[in-house]
Amino acid sequence: MPDHLPGHLPGRLRELFLDAGYTVDGVRERLGDVAATALAREETVPALRATRDGDPLGALIRLWWLGVPVEAPGRLPVDELAAAGLVTVDGGLVTSTVHLQPWETGGYVVSDRKVRPGDPALREDHVVGAGGASANLAQLVSRRPAGRALDLGTGCGVQVLHLAGRAERIVATDVNPRALRMARLSWALSGVDGVEAREGSLFDPVAGERFDLVVSNPPFVISPRGRFTYRESGFEADGFCRDLVRLAPRFLSPGGTCQLLANWLHVGGEDWRDRVGGWLAGTGCDGWVVQRDVQDPAEYAELWLRDAAEQGTPRYRELYDDWLGWFESMNVTGIGFGWITLHDSGSLDPVVRVEELGQRVELPVGEYVDEVLAAIGATHRLTDEELLGARLAVAGDVMEERVGTPGAEDPSRIVLRQTRGLRRGARVGTVEAALAGVCDGDYPLEPLLAAIAELTGESFDDLRVKAPEGLRPLLAEGFFHISQG
Numbered sequence: 001m002p003d004h005l006p007g008h009l010p011g012r013l014r015e016l017f018l019d020a021g022y023t024v025d026g027v028r029e030r031l032g033d034v035a036a037t038a039l040a041r042e043e044t045v046p047a048l049r050a051t052r053d054g055d056p057l058g059a060l061i062r063l064w065w066l067g068v069p070v071e072a073p074g075r076l077p078v079d080e081l082a083a084a085g086l087v088t089v090d091g092g093l094v095t096s097t098v099h100l101q102p103w104e105t106g107g108y109v110v111s112d113r114k115v116r117p118g119d120p121a122l123r124e125d126h127v128v129g130a131g132g133a134s135a136n137l138a139q140l141v142s143r144r145p146a147g148r149a150l151d152l153g154t155g156c157g158v159q160v161l162h163l164a165g166r167a168e169r170i171v172a173t174d175v176n177p178r179a180l181r182m183a184r185l186s187w188a189l190s191g192v193d194g195v196e197a198r199e200g201s202l203f204d205p206v207a208g209e210r211f212d213l214v215v216s217n218p219p220f221v222i223s224p225r226g227r228f229t230y231r232e233s234g235f236e237a238d239g240f241c242r243d244l245v246r247l248a249p250r251f252l253s254p255g256g257t258c259q260l261l262a263n264w265l266h267v268g269g270e271d272w273r274d275r276v277g278g279w280l281a282g283t284g285c286d287g288w289v290v291q292r293d294v295q296d297p298a299e300y301a302e303l304w305l306r307d308a309a310e311q312g313t314p315r316y317r318e319l320y321d322d323w324l325g326w327f328e329s330m331n332v333t334g335i336g337f338g339w340i341t342l343h344d345s346g347s348l349d350p351v352v353r354v355e356e357l358g359q360r361v362e363l364p365v366g367e368y369v370d371e372v373l374a375a376i377g378a379t380h381r382l383t384d385e386e387l388l389g390a391r392l393a394v395a396g397d398v399m400e401e402r403v404g405t406p407g408a409e410d411p412s413r414i415v416l417r418q419t420r421g422l423r424r425g426a427r428v429g430t431v432e433a434a435l436a437g438v439c440d441g442d443y444p445l446e447p448l449l450a451a452i453a454e455l456t457g458e459s460f461d462d463l464r465v466k467a468p469e470g471l472r473p474l475l476a477e478g479f480f481h482i483s484q485g
């Protein structure tokens, strides 16, 4: 694996790829929906059928993505690629030694070849390609411009492709030197310059430095032993993600943000919210933890054994049994997957929100994640008196759903539902529903409550006490915001 390609080669390859249509759209169009969707499931047969004509685009897809030997497409600089160790040549057929695919940023990502059932076992320092988790983090990351950004555990370098153009300086680290070599190739092929790649574990390579943005798709897989660097850290259970969260604030500039994907254990007799919330307690940062999915121990072990193409191998049962036995010894009932965001708000009264969001959300979350954090922080630090004096406006995307028995005077359930962003729903009482109907940022809350009290016959004093309690979660969740006008 070369450290660098000869200076002219990345540009020449990129040009060749673009000319042939080896881009995200070009590949999708060429494969069609069925083969593209099958490929996303790591099933290559439909894609092989769709690329059997031997035309330049088909050959590039077969060579770099599907990993099969091809007759070199006309302009491919085979000798230079072979000298760089990126392909081997045998009897007129060229085979790639890496996986090289276009990415949604318009760049290219280089990684180890994917393993599929029947392939030789993965090497311990396997460098994983960009996939669903990479895209998940990229979509979560704030779009705010950043001065200095850090990508911890850069792997194939994909997060840097997303940060390029948004951050002035980028440092990317990884404990695996092969990963850094692949990442450099990805950046060169994508025309991204000036990234500092540093080898080392956790924050060791950036000791004493601070960043406006830290992102990490870490080796979050929780397994009995660290077998593969790309997904397991060798730390005990979910200790790597815990340490990442606990250490991150020391590396954030004032106002800085850290965003990562994580896995955490659900342990019998313990609330997962306390476990993960505990990681953030004492960091001094505002925090937002979102659980997007939970798997039971068997599903989890199967997923990751399948990921390493170990299903059907002689060791499958032994590895599966070992994994389950280890979970059992720790009383593990499930494994959560989700997002963690830390924000150094500078407040002496930081807040951490831990929640579960199972619904489809509007992507990219990074477009509005700063607003989500701001709403959580501001609501927490607002006194009831300040809230009563604030001019609230219902968010523009909120709809109201009323459900009730036909003919009944009053609904049995009123739900406010966001049609954009996180698409949350909240069951509300009649007072909050009435406020949603009248809050347009023109009047402070208190006179509106007085009007509602008069209309409904409720005591104004009671409403003054009850309404802030009911509104606080709705403000934190973005159903209402405080009008600045």
Ligand SMILES: C[S@@+](CC[C@H](N)C(=O)[O-])C[C@H]1O[C@@H](n2cnc3c(N)ncnc32)[C@H](O)[C@@H]1O
Pocket: 128, 129, 130, 131, 133, 134, 137, 152, 153, 154, 155, 156, 157, 158, 159, 173, 174, 175, 176, 179, 200, 201, 202, 217, 218, 219, 220, 229, 230, 231, 232, 233
């Ligand atoms: C899941 S991959 C993420 C790759 C890439 N950033 C992405 O978003 O697809 C995790 C990366 O963390 C690296 N890693 C493993 N242990 C690490 C450690 N102790 N410190 C830093 N990086 C580590 C692995 O080598 C791997 O490249």
